[in-house]
Amino acid sequence: MQPDRRYRCALVTGASSGLGEEYARKIAPLCSTLVIVARRKELLDALAAEISAQHPDTEVHCITADLTDDKERVGLFKMLAAMALAPDLLVNNAGMGDYGSFDTSEWKKLDAMIQVNVTALTHLCHGILPGMLSQGGGAIINVSSLASTLPIPDFAVYAATKAYVSSFSEALRLELREFNIPVLAVCPGPVHTGFGKIATREESAEALPSREGFYVTKEQVVSDSLRALHADRARVYPGWKIALLAGAISLMPMALVRAISLSRRGKI
Numbered sequence: 001m002q003p004d005r006r007y008r009c010a011l012v013t014g015a016s017s018g019l020g021e022e023y024a025r026k027i028a029p030l031c032s033t034l035v036i037v038a039r040r041k042e043l044l045d046a047l048a049a050e051i052s053a054q055h056p057d058t059e060v061h062c063i064t065a066d067l068t069d070d071k072e073r074v075g076l077f078k079m080l081a082a083m084a085l086a087p088d089l090l091v092n093n094a095g096m097g098d099y100g101s102f103d104t105s106e107w108k109k110l111d112a113m114i115q116v117n118v119t120a121l122t123h124l125c126h127g128i129l130p131g132m133l134s135q136g137g138g139a140i141i142n143v144s145s146l147a148s149t150l151p152i153p154d155f156a157v158y159a160a161t162k163a164y165v166s167s168f169s170e171a172l173r174l175e176l177r178e179f180n181i182p183v184l185a186v187c188p189g190p191v192h193t194g195f196g197k198i199a200t201r202e203e204s205a206e207a208l209p210s211r212e213g214f215y216v217t218k219e220q221v222v223s224d225s226l227r228a229l230h231a232d233r234a235r236v237y238p239g240w241k242i243a244l245l246a247g248a249i250s251l252m253p254m255a256l257v258r259a260i261s262l263s264r265r266g267k268i
C-alpha cells in the first residue's frame with residue numbers, strides 16, 4: 001500500500017449516481033484499489049475513466065451487479081476473491097425509496113427496496129467482514145437517512161428500512177469495537193441526486209415533496225461522512241440544519257413525533 005493511502009481496497013456500492021459517485025471520487029485518492037458497484041455499466045465505466053485520469057495510482061475496478069439478487073451478491077464476492085481483493089473499506093450506499101401511501105404501493109418495488117436497502121447491505125457486511133478481520137482492521141460506512149429517526153407516513157417502508165440500517169450499524173459498531181473496525185451510519189436529509197425520480201411513482205401526479213432550505217450537497221454529505229469516520233463517530237447527520245433537526249427529534253416524546261408525522265402527511 002502507498003504510504004499516503006489509508007485503505008488497500010475500498011468498495012462503494014451504488015457508485016453509478018448521486019452520493020455513491022461522490023464517495024468514489026473522494027475515496028479514490030485514499031485507497032490503492034477502488035471497486036465500484038452498480039447495475040448501469042456505462043455509468044460505472046465513465047466514472048472509472050474519470051477517476052483513473054485524476055488518480056492514475058489508484059486501480060479502479062467496475063463490477064455490475066443487481067444487489068436485489070442473492071446470486072448476484074454471491075457472484076460479487078466470488079469476483080472479489082478471484083481478483084484477490086479483500087476490501088478494508090466498505091461503503092454500503094446503494095439504495096432506493098418509494099413515495100406514496102402503503103396501500104397503493106407496488107409489492108415489486110417495495111420488495112426491491114427492502115432487498116437493496118436492508119438485505120444487500122447486511123449481506124455485504126457479512127461477506128466482506130471476514131476479510132477485514134483477517135487483515136486486522138477496516139471500516140464500514142452504511143448510508144442510512146434522517147428518515148431512520150422517524151415513522152414517516154407515505155414513506156413508511158423506506159423510513160423503516162433506514163431505521164434498520166441505523167440500528168444494525170450501531171450494534172455492529174459495538175461488536176467490532178475490539179477489532180479496529182469502526183462502523184459509521186450516515187443519515188443525510190434531502191440531497192439532489194437520482195433518488196427523488198426513482199422514489200416518485202410513475203403513475204402519480206404527486207412528486208416527492210421538497211423543502212429546498214433543508215437540501216445539502218452530495219459533496220458535503222461525503223466530506224462530512226469521511227470526517228466522521230476518521231474521527232471514529234458512530235453517526236453523522238450532514239449539514240447543521242439536519243443535525244439540529246435530528247437533535248430536536250431525539251428529544252421529542254413519541255406522542256409528539258406521532259402528532260407531527262400525522263400533521264405532515266404528504267409533505268415529508
Ligand SMILES: NC(=O)c1ccc[n+]([C@@H]2O[C@H](COP(=O)([O-])OP(=O)(O)OC[C@H]3O[C@@H](n4cnc5c(N)ncnc54)[C@H](OP(=O)(O)O)[C@@H]3O)[C@@H](O)[C@H]2O)c1
Binds near residue numbers: 015067094
Ligand atoms: N438523495 C437523498 O435525498 C437521500 C437522503 C437520505 C439518504 N439517501 C440514501 O443515499 C443512498 C444513495 O442514494 P442517492 O441519493 O445517491 O440516489 P441515486 O442517485 O438514485 O443513487 C442510487 C444508487 O444505488 C444504486 N442501486 C439502486 N438499486 C440497485 C440495485 N438493485 N443493484 C445495485 N445498485 C443499485 C444505483 O445504481 P444502478 O441504478 O446503476 O444500479 C445508484 O448508483 C441511498 O441509500 C439513499 O437511501 C439519499
